[in-house]
Every structure is written in structure tokens, then in C-alpha cells.
Amino acid sequence: MALIKDQQLSLNHVATPDIRFADWLDDDLIKGESVLTNGADDLTCLLANASKLDMIAIEFETFADGRGFSMARLLRREGYQGEIRAVGDVAMDRIEFMHRVGFNAFELRDDQNVNEALTKLSEMSVHFQPSADGKGPAYMA
Amino acid sequence: MPRKFKIAVSGSDSDRAASQVHDIGLHLYRNDAGQMGFEVIVGGGLGRTPVIGKTVRKFLEPQELLSYLDAVLRVYNLNGRRDNKYKARIKILVNAVGIEAFTKMVEEEWQFTKGKDLRLPQAEIERVKGFFKAPDYLSVEHAQSSLETEFIAHPAFATWHKQNTRDHKQPGYRIVVVSLKNQLQAPGDISHQQMDGIAALADEFSFGELRSTHDQNLVLADIAQRDLFNLWLKLTDLGMGRANIGTLTDMINCPGLDFCSLANAETLILSRQINETFDDMNYQYDLGEIQLKISGCINACGHHHVGHIGILGVEKGGKQVYQFTLGGSASNDASLGKTLGRSIDQDQVVVVIGQILDVYVQQRETDETFLQTVQRIGFAPFKERVYGTHQRSAA
Ligand code: SF4
Numbered sequence: 001m002a003l004i005k006d007q008q009l010s011l012n013h014v015a016t017p018d019i020r021f022a023d024w025l026d027d028d029l030i031k032g033e034s035v036l037t038n039g040a041d042d043l044t045c046l047l048a049n050a051s052k053l054d055m056i057a058i059e060f061e062t063f064a065d066g067r068g069f070s071m072a073r074l075l076r077r078e079g080y081q082g083e084i085r086a087v088g089d090v091a092m093d094r095i096e097f098m099h100r101v102g103f104n105a106f107e108l109r110d111d112q113n114v115n116e117a118l119t120k121l122s123e124m125s126v127h128f129q130p131s132a133d134g135k136g137p138a139y140m141a
Numbered sequence: 142m143p144r145k146f147k148i149a150v151s152g153s154d155s156d157r158a159a160s161q162v163h164d165i166g167l168h169l170y171r172n173d174a175g176q177m178g179f180e181v182i183v184g185g186g187l188g189r190t191p192v193i194g195k196t197v198r199k200f201l202e203p204q205e206l207l208s209y210l211d212a213v214l215r216v217y218n219l220n221g222r223r224d225n226k227y228k229a230r231i232k233i234l235v236n237a238v239g240i241e242a243f244t245k246m247v248e249e250e251w252q253f254t255k256g257k258d259l260r261l262p263q264a265e266i267e268r269v270k271g272f273f274k275a276p277d278y279l280s281v282e283h284a285q286s287s288l289e290t291e292f293i294a295h296p297a298f299a300t301w302h303k304q305n306t307r308d309h310k311q312p313g314y315r316i317v318v319v320s321l322k323n324q325l326q327a328p329g330d331i332s333h334q335q336m337d338g339i340a341a342l343a344d345e346f347s348f349g350e351l352r353s354t355h356d357q358n359l360v361l362a363d364i365a366q367r368d369l370f371n372l373w374l375k376l377t378d379l380g381m382g383r384a385n386i387g388t389l390t391d392m393i394n395c396p397g398l399d400f401c402s403l404a405n406a407e408t409l410i411l412s413r414q415i416n417e418t419f420d421d422m423n424y425q426y427d428l429g430e431i432q433l434k435i436s437g438c439i440n441a442c443g444h445h446h447v448g449h450i451g452i453l454g455v456e457k458g459g460k461q462v463y464q465f466t467l468g469g470s471a472s473n474d475a476s477l478g479k480t481l482g483r484s485i486d487q488d489q490v491v492v493v494i495g496q497i498l499d500v501y502v503q504q505r506e507t508d509e510t511f512l513q514t515v516q517r518i519g520f521a522p523f524k525e526r527v528y529g530t531h532q533r534s535a536a
Contacts, residue, residue, distance in 0.1 A: 039219075039223065043219060064143075064144075064223075065223055066142055066143075066218055067219055067223075069218070070215055070218050070219050071219075073215075129259075130257070130258035130259060136258045137258065137259070139262070139265045139268070140258065140262075
């Protein structure tokens with residue numbers, strides 16, 4: 001499984017955590033840890049505790065579950081600076097949107113091409129919608 | 142987002158976009174202070190859970206349209222149900238939390254987007270408006286015509302003019318609704334020859350623009366009065382001159398079992414029977430405005446819930462039968478029709494429509510429309526006529 005981080009292939013990184021956010025909450029809330037979360041977790045609670053986490057891996061369980069997009073967007077809006085990693089169904093045609101809402105790392109499946117993913121991340125220079133990346137809509141440019 | 146999403150926009154006083162039965166409905170209007178803005182309605186929809194939308198914001202300044210909708214969509218994305226696709230629509234969320242709580246969630250989220258990047262600059266609004274400039278209308282003197290000689294010489298033209306054309310804000314012009322509801326084709330169908338023909342007419346008479354409507358007709362929006370007679374002749378040649386807009390035979394009909402793999406029952410056979418049975422146009426004119434809407438299954442593509450008369454095809458024990466609803470409306474007074482009673486066999490559908498219309502004709506007061514009569518007298522007389530008769534004839 002390859003990982004793209006900060007717009008390049010990462011060769012040295014922490015593995016995607018298997019501790020789930022809900023379990024981490026139940027345990028000791030150790031500062032500096034990484035957790036795995038998805039749309040089913042309590043977002044308000046995640047936002048409140050995010051600053052204690054180094055990395056938050058958001059799982060896209062199915063194509064139809066787009067909650068991860070809103071989660072990343074709100075985490076960045078609340079000022080979260082750590083890594084937000086997209087895992088699960090990280091579809092090529094959505095990777096750029098994930099990037100725009102605040103994901104800075106993407107776990108690819110073995111059948112997904114790293115170069116294609118990197119291209120997707122920089123392919124579009126103009127956007128309609130403002131997002132977490134600070135790029136305004138085309139008409140503001 | 143949890144599932145598909147439909148937004149309807151209505152810019153006139155009368156809602157012709159069925160905006161109260163969409164995920165989001167937007168009504169552009171001028172408030173008492175003279176400012177333009179949107180009333181925002183959320184959570185409407187038809188299908189298996191029909192709901193009339195509710196107002197989430199009475200007045201929204203146009204500059205904040207995108208920021209506000211962004212907030213609505215985020216609230217829906219985060220809170221809409223994911224466990225059951227039939228319950229994943231925004232209408233289910235709005236009903237579950239209530240419109241007050243939903244409004245509060247949206248307002249809270251909106252605080253983050255309001256007045257920021259998504260606020261539309263006036264220059265951008267003006268730029269987009271620039272794409273909708275009025276065409277080069279002729280002056281009134283050149284456009285207008287009293288059409289009096291034509292009316293006298295061709296009564297059918299006079300009827301068509303009355304039934305299928307509407308007032309235009311531009312003096313000397315009229316709006317023409319082209320009926321795609323002739324006797325021989327399925328409602329809304331158009332052949333390639335007719336398509337070519339109507340495209341040429343749009344070029345010749347209406348600045349090259351042709352619009353389609355959700356009630357399965359076409360609109361030529363800018364016709365000079367002096368061209369109306371020629372246009373009518375040509376439409377008639379194309380088999381598109383039927384003067385039945387707003388009448389019983391101007392029905393909405395989904396394709397049903399003939400063409401749709403989701404259907405439970407045939408629907409096109411009903412429109413054929415209706416056209417054969419109610420072929421007297423004077424009878425239809427006398428009945429006045431009636432919206433008949435037919436769907437071949439619970440997905441309600443024919444919008445039967447909001448038909449003055451709605452017909453839903455269902456399958457029972459291998460037989461195609463039809464449920465009637467009465468009293469629905471998709472206009473400003475949007476409402477969902479209520480079920481009349483037990484389902485009707487396919488060969489009895491036109492009989493029942495006839496009975497329902499008879500009750501209306503007998504009971505209506507001066508100038509009362511079908512819908513108004515249903516609202517005034519209630520369901521009892523219709524039930525008595527439809528089911529009482531059946532029982533007697535069965536006995
Ligand atoms: S209402 Fe049902 S039968 Fe009719 S078009 Fe829709 S899905 Fe098909």
C-alpha cells in the first residue's frame with residue numbers, strides 16, 4: 001500500500017492506526033497518538049479532542065458515504081494542523097476533492113497508480129467552490 | 142451526500158417548478174421593503190414518502206445564496222441517514238429532527254460561511270445576468286396584432302390562442318405552450334420529424350429558444366402576436382396544435398411498464414383510454430383546469446401525489462390495479478392528494494375518472510375549479526359515487 005503525503009510519495013511514515021477514535025476516547029486519551037475514524041463517530045467530540053492527536057485517519061467505507069469530506073473540512077476549519085489521512089475507498093476521481101477539503105495524505109490500494117494520483121492532485125487549476133485549501137471560486141480570481 | 146438531491150427554482154408568483162416537493166425549493170420574490178431575495182424551502186419530495194417542504198428561511202439575500210445552500214448541504218451530509226437508502230433523503234432528516242431544530246443547525250453552520258468566499262459579488266451576479274438578456278424584441282407596433290380576422294375565420298385558432306398561449310411581459314408578445322399531448326402519442330412523446338419541425342419554428346419565431354416543462358410540454362417563450370397565426374398553422378401541420386393545455390388530457394404520465402424496468406403497472410394504456418373516452422374538447426374546456434398525473438409505481442415520477450387527480454399503478458396478486466388520490470396540488474398551495482379508496486381495475490379506470498368528473502360537474506358552484514370543489518365538499522360524494530355504484534352493480 002503506497003501513501004501519498006504532502007503531494008509526494010511518502011517512503012517513511014507512520015502506519016495507519018488501527019485504534020478507533022471511540023476506543024481511544026474510552027481509554028486514556030494519550031496525547032500525540034493517531035486514530036482511525038469515520039462518519040459514524042461523534043464529530044463534535046472528535047473536534048473537541050483533535051488537538052491531542054498527531055494524525056487522524058478518516059475512512060471512506062463506501063463510495064456513497066461522503067461524511068469524511070465534511071469531517072476533514074470541519075477539522076481544518078477548527079484549526080487542526082496534524083495529518084488527515086484518507087483511507088478506504090480513496091477513489092481517483094475524488095482524490096483532488098479530498099485534498100481540497102483538508103486531507104494531506106492518501107492511502108492507495110495496490111491496484112491504484114501513484115503517478116495518476118499525483119497528477120489528479122494538481123490537475124485542476126480553477127475551481128468553482130471555495131474550500132479548506134483557501135482557493136476561492138473562479139469568479140474571485 | 143447521502144443520496145440524490147434536487148433543487149427547484151421558481152422566479153414567478155405562481156410556482157410552476159413544483160418547488161415545494163423538491164429537496165430544496167427556492168422562491169425568488171420581492172419583500173415588503175422592495176428587496177429581491179429567496180424564500181428557502183427544504184425537505185419536500187414525492188416517491189414512497191411524499192412530503193411538502195418546509196420553510197427554513199423566509200428571506201435570503203441573493204448574495205448569500207451559495208453560502209446558505211452550502212450550510213444546508215453540510216448539515217444534510219453529516220446528519221442524513223446512511224443505514225437505509227429509502228431513508229437517506231433530506232426530507233426524512235427534516236421530519237426526524239423537526240424544522241425548528243433543522244433551521245437552527247443550518248443557521249449555526251451558516252455562521253462559518255456567511256459573508257465569506259461564497260458571498261456572490263454583485264459584479265458576478267451582473268455577469269451571469271448578462272447571459273439572460275432580453276432578445277431583440279420588435280417594437281409594439283411591429284409585433285402586435287389584434288388577430289381578429291383570423292379568430293373569425295378560424296375558430297380553432299381562437300380556441301388554441303385562448304387555451305395554449307399566455308400573457309407576456311413584453312407588449313405585443315405572447316408565450317406559447319406547445320402541447321405534447323395529442324391523441325395518438327404517449328404524453329410527452331415527440332417524433333424526430335416533430336423535433337426537427339419545432340426546432341425550425343423556434344428559429345423562425347422565437348429567437349431560437351425552446352423550453353421543456355415538467356408537465357411534459359414545450360414552450361416557445363417569445364412569440365410576436367403577428368406571428369401567432371402562422372405558427373399555429375405550422376404546429377397544426379406537425380400534429381402539435383392540440384388546444385388542451387391545462388385540461389384533463391394535458392396529463393402527466395410516466396412511461397410505466399411499457400418502458401420502465403421499475404414499473405408495477407402500465408400507464409400508457411390509461412392515457413390512450415382517457416384520450417379515447419374523453420375526446421370531446423368542449424367537455425374538457427367546460428371542466429376547466431384539471432391536473433391528472435399518473436405514475437406506474439411508488440417512485441412517483443408522474444407526480445401523482447400532487448395531481449388534482451392522481452393515479453398510481455400497483456400490482457396485486459399478479460393483476461395491475463390503480464389507486465386514486467384526489468386533491469393534490471403542486472402549485473403555491475402545494476398539497477398531497479389523499480387516497481380515495483380501494484384500488485380500481487385497469488378497465489374501470491376511465492369509468493371512475495368519469496364518475497369523479499360527474500360529481501364535480503353536479504356539485505360545482507359558479508367558477509369553482511375541480512380542486513376547489515374537492516376541497517369544499519370533501520371526499521364523501523366522490524366515494525359514494527365511485528364505490529357505491531360498484532357495489533350496486535356487483536350485487
Ligand atoms: S413512476 Fe415508477 S414506473 Fe413510472 S417512470 Fe418512475 S420508476 Fe418507472
